[in-house]
Amino acid sequence: TQLLEQSPQFLSIQEGENLTVYCNSSSVFSSLQWYRQEPGEGPVLLVTVVTGGEVKKLKRLTFQFGDARKDSSLHITAAQPGDTGLYLCAGALEGGADGLTFGKGTHLIIQP
């Protein structure tokens, strides 16, 4: 059973469109992170959210942590080809001490 379910798995849209990627779980997390991975490279941290209901913005990217700290979303406004990549959510379980659990990721392609 996957602890963190990401959806959709694959998404291909046109430049300029908006999109939302979801990360869901039945477990409570003390914090949740979003990473982006480009081909041939390791994942790079985009944001960490720690408070239920928290919203963080990074230029055209908006991240939200669910009120119950069980889920998160990533919204991209006016997507650009440079947003193309694999987006991974990763959570630290409440009371856990052994690191992050990763979702399987969302492969995003933004077509010019």
Add this chain to the structure above:
Amino acid sequence: EAQVTQNPRYLITVTGKKLTVTCSQNMNHEYMSWYRQDPGLGLRQIYYSMNVEVTDKGDVPEGYKVSRKEKRNFPLILESPSPNQTSLYFCASSLSPSGVSGELFFGEGSRLTVL
């Protein structure tokens, strides 16, 4: 420059031939971890280390060994590689395992093929 360095980046080997993938970080991080990334399965943790001489199994430790004799280094050892260990491997380090200070810094990955 703060970084995690893995070597080799690419390796093709044969079943049963012992190999070591090295990992070194220059950020004085206490926590280090190894992941493998496979299509459809995502990133899965192999082993992790909270500090020098402290290592523990992750989700998929079978067939792997690690050691943490120095803070900066965390090598991954495949004593007798098998084809099902063909994968993309990532080493990562962090100030702490979770929370705001738990940002993972990843290496560039090591693509291993076992024939």
